[in-house]
Amino acid sequence: MNDIELKYKTEIAKYLKSTPDDIFLYWKGRVALFAILKAMDIQKDNEVILPAFTCVVVPNAIKYLGAKPIYVDIDATTYNFDLNQLRSKITERTKVIICQNTFGLSSNVEKVVAIAKENNIKTIEDCTHGFGGTYQGKPNGSYCDAAFYSTQWNKPYSTGVGGFALVTDQNLKAKLEKVNADLEPATFKDKISLSTLYFVREKILTDRRYWRMVKLYRWLSKHKLVQGSSSGTEIESTEMPSHYFKGMSTTQMKKGITNLAKLGEMIPLRKANAAIYSEYLKSKGKTFVPTEQFQDHSFLKYPFLVKERETVMRIAEENKIPLGEWFCSPIHPVMEHFDQWDFCECEFPVATKYSSEMLNLPTDVKDTAPVLAFLDKIDGFLL
Numbered sequence: 001m002n003d004i005e006l007k008y009k010t011e012i013a014k015y016l017k018s019t020p021d022d023i024f025l026y027w028k029g030r031v032a033l034f035a036i037l038k039a040m041d042i043q044k045d046n047e048v049i050l051p052a053f054t055c056v057v058v059p060n061a062i063k064y065l066g067a068k069p070i071y072v073d074i075d076a077t078t079y080n081f082d083l084n085q086l087r088s089k090i091t092e093r094t095k096v097i098i099c100q101n102t103f104g105l106s107s108n109v110e111k112v113v114a115i116a117k118e119n120n121i122k123t124i125e126d127c128t129h130g131f132g133g134t135y136q137g138k139p140n141g142s143y144c145d146a147a148f149y150s151t152q153w154n155k156p157y158s159t160g161v162g163g164f165a166l167v168t169d170q171n172l173k174a175k176l177e178k179v180n181a182d183l184e185p186a187t188f189k190d191k192i193s194l195s196t197l198y199f200v201r202e203k204i205l206t207d208r209r210y211w212r213m214v215k216l217y218r219w220l221s222k223h224k225l226v227q228g229s230s231s232g233t234e235i236e237s238t239e240m241p242s243h244y245f246k247g248m249s250t251t252q253m254k255k256g257i258t259n260l261a262k263l264g265e266m267i268p269l270r271k272a273n274a275a276i277y278s279e280y281l282k283s284k285g286k287t288f289v290p291t292e293q294f295q296d297h298s299f300l301k302y303p304f305l306v307k308e309r310e311t312v313m314r315i316a317e318e319n320k321i322p323l324g325e326w327f328c329s330p331i332h333p334v335m336e337h338f339d340q341w342d343f344c345e346c347e348f349p350v351a352t353k354y355s356s357e358m359l360n361l362p363t364d365v366k367d368t369a370p371v372l373a374f375l376d377k378i379d380g381f382l383l
């Protein structure tokens with residue numbers, strides 16, 4: 001481990017009340033998940049349970065190993081597992097349950113872990129939204145056998161793209177180290193496209209320019225001029241892209257050290273803004289995140305529901321509000337050929353309904369007044 005790697009892992013470990021030896025770094029969060037699944041010896045015909053309100057790269061990692069994703073619908077108030085349905089989906093082929101920290105809330109993770117233990121099943125937390133927050137006093141991601149985190153530019157803090165795993169079990173750690181021996185190093189070209197991403201994000205992107213920049217970013221990413229989050233292959237098929245299993249570069253670690261230092265002030269800001277949004281939506285009689293969920297929620301985004309989402313997005317664009325579209329599909333951002341991921345929308349009414357109605361408010365803004373003014377404008381669309 002070189003000095004920069006050790007420093008970065010030490011900073012991460014402080015948040016997780018862990019040690020640098022328990023942290024494993026990767027090019028992206030999805031690669032961390034893939035490595036954990038491999039270290040857990042997931043293979044053909046094994047079943048892996050996950051919520052039907054996820055990002056396509058999660059079932060992809062399962063499919064790349066020849067295993068089968070088994071989805072569970074979400075609960076209408078927490079957007080996490082419906083626990084009764086979770087129990088009903090367990091079979092003798094179930095090897096792993098992946099629970100998810102959704103928007104910063106690891107709701108019911110202790111109950112999921114208890115159900116898994118009763119059935120001798122391993123657990124992984126998709127903690128890509130939850131780094132830095134806690135659940136019932138413990139750091140997010142520390143309840144399961146392993147957790148993976150993302151530092152992609154929309155996540156709690158950014159290294160452009162990036163991710164890591166938290167594993168404390170010695171046995172699993174030894175297996176993970178073996179798996180990691182096959183990681184490819186980032187290439188010179190990767191590092192250039194990362195630097196372009198940093199430049200675009202930090203020097204040019206401001207809220208006022210958000211929509212113009214999102215379009216520019218998508219164009220640059222499509223033409224492979226900047227490091228994109230997902231390649232076309234990952235959204236269109238379940239084939240593993242070439243050079244997928246890649247380690248983290250020193251460029252990312254340095255960025256991580258700098259940006260992680262700013263996270264401390266972000267978490268209270270996100271919570272305070274979420275409280276303002278909740279109060280507003282509640283006063284209008286609209287769907288809001290209930291106060292009893294606030295204690296543990298770190299609110300990476302604030303979910304709200306609308307009808308005619310396209311129109312609302314257009315109004316947001318006109319008003320320069322950086323609105324999020326998570327999850328626009330139960331396996332975001334896939335919009336067709338769901339059967340490739342062994343998914344049928346017909347089976348998951350809550351996730352399907354929410355993925356057609358959900359948008360997210362930014363929680364990292366210094367001033368919520370423009371966001372509230374925007375909500376006033378779309379009053380007729382709010383559900």
Ligand SMILES: *Cc1c(COP(=O)(O)O)cnc(C)c1O
Pocket residue numbers: 028029030031054055057058100126128129149150151152161162163229
């Ligand atoms: C962002 C995200 C991932 C993947 O993280 P990457 O670092 O982009 O690979 C996985 N699951 C969820 C729910 C996410 O939002």
